[in-house]
Each structure stands twice: as C-alpha cells, then as structure tokens.
Amino acid sequence: MTNFDNYAKSAFTVDNIIFGFDEGDLKVLVIKRGEQPYENQWALPGNFVYPNEDLDTSANRVLQELTGLKDVYLEQVRTFGAVNRHPMGRVITVAYFSLIKIKDYKLQGTAALSQKTEWVSIKEAKNLAFDHDEILEACFRRLKRRVKMRPVGFELLPRKFTLTELQHLYEAILEPSKEIDKRNFRKKILSMKILVDLGEAQEGVAHRPAKLYKFDKKKYEKFVAEGYIFEI
Amino acid sequence: MTNFDNYAKSAFTVDNIIFGFDEGDLKVLVIKRGEQPYENQWALPGNFVYPNEDLDTSANRVLQELTGLKDVYLEQVRTFGAVNRHPMGRVITVAYFSLIKIKDYKLQGTAALSQKTEWVSIKEAKNLAFDHDEILEACFRRLKRRVKMRPVGFELLPRKFTLTELQHLYEAILEPSKEIDKRNFRKKILSMKILVDLGEAQEGVAHRPAKLYKFDKKKYEKFVAEGYIFEI
DNA sequence: GCAAAAGTGTTCTCGGTACACCCATGC
DNA sequence: GCATGGGTGTACCGAGAACACTTTTGC
Known part of the structure; x- marks a missing residue:
C-alpha cells in the first residue's frame, strides 16, 4: 500500500483473514502496519487488487506473500464499502478468509519478511486498524456457520x-x-x-x-x- | 451507466437483484439495456456507486429509482470481479438482492420510466448480459438458504x-x-x-x-x- | 350437487442428547 | 501405581415424515 496516489480515487483492495488452529485455540494472523494511516497498529493482511488480477487471485496472492502457501481453502465473505472506512480516499475492500494448517506456515513470503506478523487468539484480536474489527467479526461468524455445513475444519x-x-x-x-x-x-x-x-x-x-x-x-x-x- | 469514461479505470458498481412473487412463481426484475455494451439484451438492474455513497445506500438507490420503494429487505450477496467481466474496463460489482411485495411495485422510478423493465420467472431468466447469469444464480442460491434460516419469505x-x-x-x-x-x-x-x-x-x-x-x-x-x- | 381449495390428527422412524466406566501409556 | 487422556453403549425424547377425509364456499 505504498503508492496510494497511483491508484484511482476509487480503489479496491482485498483483505484476507487467515485462520489457524494451535494449542486448542483459533488464531488469526495480524500484521503491524509500518506506515500511515494507522501506523504501528495491528491490521488484517490485505492489498490493492492489480488491474489485471481477479479478486480470488488477489486474495491468494496476499496469502502467498505472507506464508508462502498456496492451494488453501479460501472463501469470499463480504465487501465493506463505507464511504469513510479508509482515511485517505474511497477504498472498498472485499473480505476473504483462509484456513491453513498452522504448522505449515513459515515466515517466508516477501511480505512476511518485511513486516511484523503475529498469530493472535480470536478472543484477543481487538482494536485493529480501519474497520478490521468489523471485518474480522463477519469472517468469524461466517466460519462458524461454514464449519457446521461443510467439512472445512480439516483444513486447519x-x-x-x-x-x-x-x-x-x-x-x-x-x-x-x-x-x-x-x-x-x-x-x-x-x-x-x-x-x-x-x-x-x-x-x-x-x-x-x-x-x-x-x-x-x-x-x-x-x-x-x-x-x-x-x-x- | 452513460458516461463510462468519467469513472476511473477501476470502478465499482452494485447490482440489485430484485425478487418478487406472483401467481405462484418467483420472479426477478430485468431491464432491457438501452446502450452499449450488450445493447438490447436483458440485464439485472445496477449502477455505479457514487463517490460519497455507501454500498448499501447505492443498492437501495437502484431499487428506488426502479420501483419507488424504500425500506425493503436488502442483503449483500457477493462481489464479482473477474478481470474481463465488463468489456469496457475493469469493473467489479457488488451483488445484492431485494425482496419486494410485487403488488406494491409501480413503474414510477426515474429509471423505470426511461427503460424497459420486466418481471420474468426465475426459471426463464437466462442469457443475461455480462456475467449476470452467474450473479443471478448466486443470489437465488443465497435466497434459498436464507429463506430456510430466517423469516424473510413474508417480505414477498x-x-x-x-x-x-x-x-x-x-x-x-x-x-x-x-x-x-x-x-x-x-x-x-x-x-x-x-x-x-x-x-x-x-x-x-x-x-x-x-x-x-x-x-x-x-x-x-x-x-x-x-x-x-x-x-x- | 359439484367443483375447488381449506382445514385437521395420528403413527412411525430416526437422529439428538444425556450419561459413567474401563483402557493404555509414561513416569 | 497413579495420573492422564482414549475409547466405548444404551435409553429416552422430540421433531420430521407419511398419510386421507370432512368442510365451506361459488356457481
């Protein structure tokens, strides 16, 4: 998200909420922001969608840049587009969640090396940047429902x-x-x-x-x- | 969707799939397109999101311009963003569906007066413009699920x-x-x-x-x- | 009186839930 | 031998599914 001005006044991003399971606890991957806005606050991973990139592809890219993983469970949840959700302009974001086997996770992606990332318990993931509390909650609700209706728990x-x-x-x-x-x-x-x-x-x-x-x-x-x- | 060029190269729209129930049949409102692309083909109602407009507000506006109705059931379904889904540029669309009491519907909105609109049975709504077949199918699947879990049928x-x-x-x-x-x-x-x-x-x-x-x-x-x- | 849809109960089956004790291992 | 979690069966209850006849109205 460095050259914000390169993007049109209306832009769209994907956020990819990455869930893992460890020590009997559901965790979510968060990133410490290294720049404005919300510098030094924890946020959910995401990035701008490239002009020639499908949404799902973009969400997979977020994941891969962070963890090196591909071919994992990925599901679109909802799009968040409140006018003022991003302080620097109109940015809507398409929220996805991923389920990964946390043991497979290695801090190896390009993004992971340059940013501080952390697994936090879903219970403790609060006060995130932007509207990310709301996004996380929507994803978690979706996961609860999904896990009852589809055998996706195994992905974790x-x-x-x-x-x-x-x-x-x-x-x-x-x-x-x-x-x-x-x-x-x-x-x-x-x-x-x-x-x-x-x-x-x-x-x-x-x-x-x-x-x-x-x-x-x-x-x-x-x-x-x-x-x-x-x-x- | 007249001044396409006024919008940034990346733009976003909302499509609002409007369901009604009549004569024992579930129907969906379609519009005959009066311009390129897909001129003279049937499409689902939608429009560009204004810069200072929330997504839900925009979806409500589509509905109101067509039917004059407001305060109706509205639900976001999913966002469609395949790179080539719109022939004139990168346009992602956030799909919503609405449930209306079809008897309340009057051809009175500004949009309805200038465009040919029609209720078609869900079974016959095929070969729509853009990726609207896919969008309609996703909305219909969502409606099926929703109607089992929430008392929304009454809205129809x-x-x-x-x-x-x-x-x-x-x-x-x-x-x-x-x-x-x-x-x-x-x-x-x-x-x-x-x-x-x-x-x-x-x-x-x-x-x-x-x-x-x-x-x-x-x-x-x-x-x-x-x-x-x-x-x- | 006949056509047409409204209204009404019982039985059976199956899946969900509640519940307590013995087993295999490491130390 | 003891602490720790693994592994197992039965009885009860309630919801869903199958199923057919009488009632009220307009014509």
Missing part, C-alpha cells in the same frame, strides 16, 4: 489428527464456552464415514495413545454427489 | 396472506418440483407462533375461504432474543 488440522483434536477444533470455533459430548461427537463424525483410520497411533504421550485419522475428501465428494449433506 | 407476500400462499412461496423458492405436505407445513409454521390469525377470511373465491394471517415481527424478535432459531 494436520493431515493426521486424533478425534479429540478434531473435537477441540469444533469447540474452539463454535462455542468457546460449551463443551461437546465426547461420545456423541465420535458417534456422529464416524457415522459419516469420511474419516479414515490410519492404523497409526500417537507416540510419546503420557497416556493411552490416540488413533490417527485423516479426512477422505474423495469419499466425501462421492457422498455429496449421491445427495449427502454434511452437518454437525 | 402481501401483508395479509393465507397459509396456502405461504406454502406455495416456499415451494417456488426451495424446490421448484417437490411439494411440501400441507399438514406438516401448517403444523410447523403455526407452532412457531409468529403468525397472527387476523380473524378475516378471503372473499370472492369459489371454494371455502381461507383465513388470513400476518407475520408478527415483534413477536419473532422477542423469541430470537430468547434464543429461538427460525428454521424451515
């Missing part, structure tokens, strides 16, 4: 995961307070037949080791084609 | 309506094929306690006259505050 977990990890993920996203019943959760998720028991187990834990599973996307897509509707 | 009906009319509305939106069971539908909708029996009946029909109901928004909002979740 390592390829191999335990049922308890999966349950904690749902608890962190859906109801940061209320717990899910373990037996009912397992019964339900296993009855869907979209998880594969890898025949492996956790190692080095000071308790009975949990079985490892992976999400079987092919099988899920086959079920969908047959009319199956995921719901949790 | 007259203030007083019969249960059969309401049922036909849901049938038209949800499954243009499959019928809903009359008894189950009535049981469900009445059990919600958000309809008021007006103590009036249809007149002049050649069969047993149906009771008239109205939607009790206050009551619905009270239930929501108590944790009630509408679902159909």
Whole structure:
C-alpha cells in the first residue's frame, strides 16, 4: 500500500483473514502496519487488487506473500464499502478468509519478511486498524456457520489428527464456552464415514495413545454427489 | 451507466437483484439495456456507486429509482470481479438482492420510466448480459438458504396472506418440483407462533375461504432474543 | 350437487442428547 | 501405581415424515 496516489480515487483492495488452529485455540494472523494511516497498529493482511488480477487471485496472492502457501481453502465473505472506512480516499475492500494448517506456515513470503506478523487468539484480536474489527467479526461468524455445513475444519488440522483434536477444533470455533459430548461427537463424525483410520497411533504421550485419522475428501465428494449433506 | 469514461479505470458498481412473487412463481426484475455494451439484451438492474455513497445506500438507490420503494429487505450477496467481466474496463460489482411485495411495485422510478423493465420467472431468466447469469444464480442460491434460516419469505407476500400462499412461496423458492405436505407445513409454521390469525377470511373465491394471517415481527424478535432459531 | 381449495390428527422412524466406566501409556 | 487422556453403549425424547377425509364456499 505504498503508492496510494497511483491508484484511482476509487480503489479496491482485498483483505484476507487467515485462520489457524494451535494449542486448542483459533488464531488469526495480524500484521503491524509500518506506515500511515494507522501506523504501528495491528491490521488484517490485505492489498490493492492489480488491474489485471481477479479478486480470488488477489486474495491468494496476499496469502502467498505472507506464508508462502498456496492451494488453501479460501472463501469470499463480504465487501465493506463505507464511504469513510479508509482515511485517505474511497477504498472498498472485499473480505476473504483462509484456513491453513498452522504448522505449515513459515515466515517466508516477501511480505512476511518485511513486516511484523503475529498469530493472535480470536478472543484477543481487538482494536485493529480501519474497520478490521468489523471485518474480522463477519469472517468469524461466517466460519462458524461454514464449519457446521461443510467439512472445512480439516483444513486447519494436520493431515493426521486424533478425534479429540478434531473435537477441540469444533469447540474452539463454535462455542468457546460449551463443551461437546465426547461420545456423541465420535458417534456422529464416524457415522459419516469420511474419516479414515490410519492404523497409526500417537507416540510419546503420557497416556493411552490416540488413533490417527485423516479426512477422505474423495469419499466425501462421492457422498455429496449421491445427495449427502454434511452437518454437525 | 452513460458516461463510462468519467469513472476511473477501476470502478465499482452494485447490482440489485430484485425478487418478487406472483401467481405462484418467483420472479426477478430485468431491464432491457438501452446502450452499449450488450445493447438490447436483458440485464439485472445496477449502477455505479457514487463517490460519497455507501454500498448499501447505492443498492437501495437502484431499487428506488426502479420501483419507488424504500425500506425493503436488502442483503449483500457477493462481489464479482473477474478481470474481463465488463468489456469496457475493469469493473467489479457488488451483488445484492431485494425482496419486494410485487403488488406494491409501480413503474414510477426515474429509471423505470426511461427503460424497459420486466418481471420474468426465475426459471426463464437466462442469457443475461455480462456475467449476470452467474450473479443471478448466486443470489437465488443465497435466497434459498436464507429463506430456510430466517423469516424473510413474508417480505414477498402481501401483508395479509393465507397459509396456502405461504406454502406455495416456499415451494417456488426451495424446490421448484417437490411439494411440501400441507399438514406438516401448517403444523410447523403455526407452532412457531409468529403468525397472527387476523380473524378475516378471503372473499370472492369459489371454494371455502381461507383465513388470513400476518407475520408478527415483534413477536419473532422477542423469541430470537430468547434464543429461538427460525428454521424451515 | 359439484367443483375447488381449506382445514385437521395420528403413527412411525430416526437422529439428538444425556450419561459413567474401563483402557493404555509414561513416569 | 497413579495420573492422564482414549475409547466405548444404551435409553429416552422430540421433531420430521407419511398419510386421507370432512368442510365451506361459488356457481
């Protein structure tokens, strides 16, 4: 966002709210702004859309410049266009969110190297620059809904995961307070037949080791084609 | 959209997909374009967003210029920004949909007087200008989902309506094929306690006259505050 | 009296929820 | 052997789905 004046008086950006899951907590990636406006405040990652760039492409670019990752889950949420949302001119922004496996994340993109980035718990992400509090809230609400209707939670977990990890993920996203019943959760998720028991187990834990599973996307897509509707 | 060149090379518009319900059929308002590009083709109503105008305000303006109506249900759906979606330059568009009581609609707005407008059945709205087929489909999908989760169907009906009319509305939106069971539908909708029996009946029909109901928004909002979740 | 839509209850099935104890491992 | 989380089954309840006949009106 350096040469603001190069852009037309009306400009558009994408903001890409990047979610990760770690230590039982849903996190979001924020950047410390290095320039005006809102210098030194935390903000959501985003940038101007190039003239010859599709919106989705642009959102993917934000992600890749920050994390080096591509081919990740990405979804458009809503466009924010209040007249005065940007102090330097009329800038509307198309908000996206991404779900990444936080362990895959490396501070390696061009943007990440030159800016201070941080994962913060969704509960602590407040007082962001611009209207980013509002944008984050909209994205988080969307994620809550999405996770109930589509098997996207797996995007946030390592390829191999335990049922308890999966349950904690749902608890962190859906109801940061209320717990899910373990037996009912397992019964339900296993009855869907979209998880594969890898025949492996956790190692080095000071308790009975949990079985490892992976999400079987092919099988899920086959079920969908047959009319199956995921719901949790 | 006359002085295209007055707008920056990157510009944004809103398109407002206006739904109405008549004769048991879900309809959408289309406009015959009077200029290039896509001259003489049918398109969805929309216009450029003024520099000092919020997106929602702009969408409301589209609606009002066409129909004279304001304070109607309006919801942002998604933003379409493929590089080449507009043949004359980079134009991204924020899609909204509105739900109106079609009987209230009068061809009176400034725009309506100068353009040919028409209600077409959702089933017949095809081959529209630009990427409007795709936009319409996205809005229709959103409406299907919304109508199941929120009591917005009433926005499409007259203030007083019969249960059969309401049922036909849901049938038209949800499954243009499959019928809903009359008894189950009535049981469900009445059990919600958000309809008021007006103590009036249809007149002049050649069969047993149906009771008239109205939607009790206050009551619905009270239930929501108590944790009630509408679902159909 | 006939055509046309309004109105009305019961049964069955299935999925959601509540709930408590034994198991495998590291230390 | 003890602390820690993993793993399992059953009983109950309520909502959704299937289903057919009587009522009221205009003509």
